[in-house]
Amino acid sequence: MPATEPKKILLAEDVRAISMRMSHALETNGYEVRVAEDGEECLEQMETFKPDLLVLDLIMPKMNGLEVLRHLRAQQSTQHLPVIVCTAKDYSTELKHIQQTGPVDVLIKPFDPDLLLEKLRQYFHEPATVAGTTHRAHLPAATEQYAPVLDTKRPHVRLWGTRGSIPVCGSKYAQHGGNTTCFEYNTGKERILFDAGSGLREAGQSFLAGGPCHIHLFITHTHWDHIQGFPFFTPIYVPGFEITVYGERGFGKNIESLLCGQMDRDYFPIQREDLRAKINFVFLGDLPVKIGEVSVTREFTQHPGATVCFKVEHNGWKGAFVPDNEFLQGYTGSPALLERDTDLVVPYEPILKFLDGMDLLIHEAQYLPADYPKRIGWGHSNLATACALTKLVNAKKWVVVHHDPDHDDTALHGKLNLTRQILREIGHPIQVVHGYDGMTEYH
Template structure:
């Protein structure tokens, strides 16, 4: 088995939520919105197509032809705005399988990606993309198998609906849980199921508890969670490592440093995601052993 077939790498290309926020105050953690790449046993998986997808696309130009599987949690703008700027999708020698659940209004992921590129929103339509695009509608709870890699999904608590993913291969697993809002009186069973004994849980911790419950500007009902809830889930699901993700655009680098300190204090094997961060699950497993 080649080295490529033995790897389980997770790389973060966009770690923000809501809106991209590049600038001098977000240099260390980055300002691009959600996009996570996984290279597993020769398969390339991409989760969400926020503005970080443009950055990923630039690096893939030197590796063409590309075949990849793209999984969308939902189609709020911060998770799809990078797709029209994903240059490899315009190149005919490439092939992309694109997955997403049907929205509550009945629209498919193909329809939603198509609509954001229609006039007057964008100068050229999705159909101008020259790559071979295969759109796949997912049922909630449906399992996708790519070779030995298994991708499972479950419904999350988010306005307009979103799904989270669990990726498993070779006895290792990653839970990608964004965007979701915790419940006030219990842990979300779907989130616990996705995260069960995962090597890595990537969790939507947009707010702090103080922001979430603030009496003047409460974020209850906005569809996102907190780092404190992330810790609760990680402990309950017996997660090996927690990754804080989907940072609020108002949280600058210093603020994120403090969240990192507090999270590690509460759950020692934690890290706050930053652009360019790469995690090697197999190397981590060897170290832990």
């Protein structure tokens, strides 16, 4: 190339890191270079710079590359201007469309500047050799394809039931599900369940494939929506399974009588004596329950009867299951006014301390603020005060459960949007989602 007559190259590229890299390579090899950062500037530079060749990015602001090409081909002065199109979109339909505009070549991003230099050398010195599209074949091939498979043996939580009060069914509940409360923590070794609502049935069926094992079942309290799945829990009928059930003292009857009493002849065709698994009933105490490397502790909640919530700690991870808790019973004011030292909040310090810093907080918010005044004392949280609780304990992620049976999928979508609005208003950018039947989270 004669030094006195350098070829002029216009780079139309809006990503500065790419344009700087290509400009440096071109200038080092004796080309005169100008850069346009959008389509409109590219057309302006055409008039003043009059390049010998255009290197054109397809995706640019103000005017995209195809619009620039159509404009150039419509002008007599640029109708035959050679163009090298640069794009990351390696789709055959789009490439055919580009080639119909008559560019010299198409380079698929990412590419090395040396490839562009080679194309320019061919065009200016060996034009007969220039044609077609340079695909991604020039990129180094991976030694093997990266195709990860989910490690289902990792510790994870699963929600088998997320409703409160009574199961529901029908198309209106398809997304969130209709089973009453049941939560599993699975380490890959231990199977630990919390509550025996109707979701316990599907949980039990999932256990059968792995063969007999020891299942730990913790009961928050014995209202029907939390125990009604027990007679349908298949492992209790299978020899070789062992189920240890943990319950609180203070129920009107002991935990065994309450669970198995549902199998009275007047209610159910199968009786207690027909159960073939080994079943143990254990009262909860103040000391943690150790199951392998997992520690389970409990704290009392604001709900009629002897009701508790549970905290799971495992290898530095902390999660809590709080399906029934009327936090700040009777309060209908703004959650933005609440702090840990607010007089109204101070009596709840034990549970706030228990829930401090949860990686995952599974907590109810059954009632909307507008509905709560008619349901004070029913044992369930107002959505606004539940939002305040997540902030007061600095939870990292909140999964909302114990959905009201009157709240179908549409209502729950609206409720979740309101939840996020309230959290923004109180300055707590926590990740929040609604729990649904079958929801699984690995950590």
